[in-house]
Amino acid sequence: MAPAVAGTDYWGVMIRVPQFPRGTELKKRQGALTSIWELTLSERQNASKLLESSTATPFLYCRYYFKCFYCGEQYSEIKTVLQHTVTHTTPESSIILKEYLPKGKRTVKVDISSLKCxxxxKKLKDLDEARKHLTSEHDKVxxxxxxxxxxxxxxxKNGQFxxxxxxxVFQTFILLNRHMNVHFSNAVCETCGAGFMTHQRLMQHKEIHLPGGYPCNKCSKVYTTNSNLKFHIEKAHEGSTKMRMLRCPHCPERFVEHFKKLKHLREAHGITFSFECEATTRCLKQVYGN
Structure with missing residues (x-):
């Protein structure tokens, strides 16, 4: 194996680059086993076969709301988008690959809570077991x-995941989704060492280390990240939060902000949550936001 030297890519992410002697004839590069910028063709082919032959339910997560993988309809709650998605007839893998998993697709998120062939x-534990089952029992390649x-x-379970x-245990999908970076740290922030599943998530995170702010051109407010600025514009100036309201799981109340939902749960229903700080492992009774 050729020796490698450490370096950084365009985005400042640590990488290792193999060094070959001059005149070495390089073999044509094979498809990557894993991808962090976008899915490779072979990954998209595998994903399309799993979606076709198992009950893994795909969905799109857009930070403040969810979308149906097949028709793009928007929902504020993960439960309702999953209930909607299963009403679609699952297309053949060739159609999924062509229409729903085009080149440039970064990740596919699925729910496996009722995973079956x-x-x-047959009931299946996870996607690895589903893949082995489809290969050995149904000759899927x-x-x-x-x-x-x-x-x-x-x-x-009681509104938690x-x-x-x-x-x-996590009180919302947002927290669960953020936690998944712990298990799939493909890209690491060189400033603070935090790991992320994809470079896209890393780029969003790196905004917090940038100097200066993001001013709103419609009012005098300034935000620390571009993502927060976009949410402010939608909420305060465009009025497009109707589909993105957070719903209380115990009553009809809805909320624009996650903190207000937590406050309502505590005051109206007597429900409190504890959170573990990943840096210090301290258990906090409540997490407050601005």
Whole structure:
């Protein structure tokens, strides 16, 4: 194996670059086993076969709301978008690959809480077991690449979600989704050492280390990240939060901000949550926001 030297890519991410002697004839590069910028063709092929032959339910997460993987309809709650998605007839893998997993697709998120084989109805534990089952029992052919899918068990217990890998409990999908970086740290921030599943998430995170702010051109407010500025513009100036209201799981009340939902749960329903700080492992009774 050729020796490697450490360096950084365009975005400042640490990489290792192999060094070959001059005149070395390089073999044509094979498809990557894993991808952090976008899914490779072989990953997209594997993902399309798993979506076609299993009950893994795909969805799109847009930070403040959810979208149906097949028709793009928007929902404020993960539960309702999943209920809607299963009403669609699952297309064949060739159609999924062409229309729903085009080149440039970064990740595919799926719910595996009711994972079964569509062919024989056998219950399956996870996507790896589904892949082995489809290969051995139904002669499905997968490439050597990864599944191209990020899986979540979105069974809700008292409005909370469990990580199916380590069983930690999270009060919202937002927190569960952020936690998944712990298990799939493909890209690491060189400033603070935080790990992320994809470069896209790393780029969003690196905004917090940049100097200066993001001023709103419609009012005098300034925000620390571009993402927060976009949310402010939608909320305060464009009025497009109707589909993105957070719903109380115990009554009809809805909220624009997550903190107000937590406050309502505590005051109206007597429900409080504890949060573990990943830096100090301290258990906090409540997390407050501005």
């Amino acid at each position: 569509r062919i024989c109805d 997968f490439t050597e690449s990864g599944n191209g899918i990020v899986a979540y068990d979105l069974t809700s 469990n990580c199916h890998i380590c069983n930690k």
